[in-house]
Amino acid sequence: MPDAKHHVGNDLHTSLILEERVLAELLAARKTQHGLTEGLMARSPTLTSLLSDGDPKAALRALMSAVLEHIADTDDPMAVLAATYSLGLAEEQTHRLNTHLARLVEFGEQYGFEQRQARRYSDQGLREITRLVVSLWAMNAQPRLNIILVTLPLQPEDEDVFKIALVIDQQTKASAPMRPPVLGIQIDDQPRAEPTLAFVDTSDHTDAEPGWISSSVAEPIRLTFHTRLYLVVRWGPLWPSFTFMATDQMPCGLDTSIEAKGRTFSIAMRRR
Numbered sequence: 001m002p003d004a005k006h007h008v009g010n011d012l013h014t015s016l017i018l019e020e021r022v023l024a025e026l027l028a029a030r031k032t033q034h035g036l037t038e039g040l041m042a043r044s045p046t047l048t049s050l051l052s053d054g055d056p057k058a059a060l061r062a063l064m065s066a067v068l069e070h071i072a073d074t075d076d077p078m079a080v081l082a083a084t085y086s087l088g089l090a091e092e093q094t095h096r097l098n099t100h101l102a103r104l105v106e107f108g109e110q111y112g113f114e115q116r117q118a119r120r121y122s123d124q125g126l127r128e129i130t131r132l133v134v135s136l137w138a139m140n141a142q143p144r145l146n147i148i149l150v151t152l153p154l155q156p157e158d159e160d161v162f163k164i165a166l167v168i169d170q171q172t173k174a175s176a177p178m179r180p181p182v183l184g185i186q187i188d189d190q191p192r193a194e195p196t197l198a199f200v201d202t203s204d205h206t207d208a209e210p211g212w213i214s215s216s217v218a219e220p221i222r223l224t225f226h227t228r229l230y231l232v233v234r235w236g237p238l239w240p241s242f243t244f245m246a247t248d249q250m251p252c253g254l255d256t257s258i259e260a261k262g263r264t265f266s267i268a269m270r271r272r
Contacts, residue, residue: 014237015134021046023130026087030126033098035088036060049175050137053211064089066136067129082107082118083125141176143240145169147233147265150220151248162254162269165220166231168197171212176238186230187223195221229269236263 025044029036041048042056052058067084068091071077084090085107086100092110101115108118145168152163172178180199186192199215223229233242242265244258259266 015138018046018050018134018137019130022050022133023126026083026126026130030083030086030100030122032100035086035100035103036063037088047133050133050141053173053175062136063129063133066132070128070132078111079121079125080128081111081125082113082121083129085110085118086122086126137175138238141173141238143173143176143178143235143238144171144243145181145233145235145240145265146171146243146245147267149244149246149267151246152222161224161226162229162271163222163224164229164269165222167217167220168233169202169214169216170199170235171214173211174213175211178238178240179236181233181235183221184230184232184234185221185223186228187225188227188229225269227271229267231267233265234263235265239263 025047026036029040029044032040034040036044038056038060041060044056044059047063048054048056048059051062067080067089071080071084074080081090082104085103088103090107104115104118104122107113107122108115113121148167148169150165150167152165154161154163166183168181168183170178170181180197182194183197184192184194198218200218201214202216203212203214240263242260244260244265244267246256253272254269255272256267256269258268
């Protein structure tokens with residue numbers, strides 16, 4: 001399946017690029033006089049984008065919360081602890097030391113490590129924090145696709161057919177752009193078709209979830225079939241969350257199955 005391999009490659013490539021950028025910003029912050037302050041966070045575009053949609057104060061707060069939770073949950077938190085000292089973020093630090101070396105010395109004295117060991121722990125900890133930031137972003141920015149199936153009423157002249165309409169809504173974050181969904185349709189014995197989907201913005205800017213962009217297909221996709229219908233939606237490059245809803249009971253005499261796998265969601269409908 002070359003298409004699936006292509007998408008997986010895109011995901012991996014995106015993560016690696018983000019990890020490189022996050023690590024570079026953390027390393028730069030570690031070298032500064034006071035470490036990672038709110039002001040420096042404002043000059044760290046990747047960190048602020050991934051952690052808070054651009055708000056440096058919220059980004060610093062989110063980073064601290066994630067790091068403290070990680071330290072509490074992991075069996076060996078020493079590397080991340082060393083990194084927090086290096087960045088000037090350790091809870092035990094009562095004041096900001098004005099050099100990276102002084103912060104490393106303080107960590108070593110607190111936990112019994114000489115300077116070289118403390119530096120190795122700090123390097124390892126920054127890499128752990130980098131992976132933590134990118135994984136949190138991937139989880140919090142997971143795009144959502146809502147697929148709604150509507151059973152349409154039949155007219156007296158509609159003999160021996162089924163009619164449905166398909167509505168597709170999507171929610172994405174600006175920091176996690178997605179390509180337009182691709183819809184494949186196979187009706188009865190006809191060749192498979194892939195109509196171009198047009199979306200309109202439906203974002204509510206007073207929404208409780210700032211940073212999300214919502215859109216919906218401009219017109220419901222109306223479909224008529226006799227014996228079977230197969231729909232498959234592919235969406236990438238990130239792994240999305242799929243939600244399926246049928247607004248009415250499925251027509252009598254019709255078996256329906258759905259499947260979500262990776263970046264693909266499929267609906268199969270067949271006359272009994």
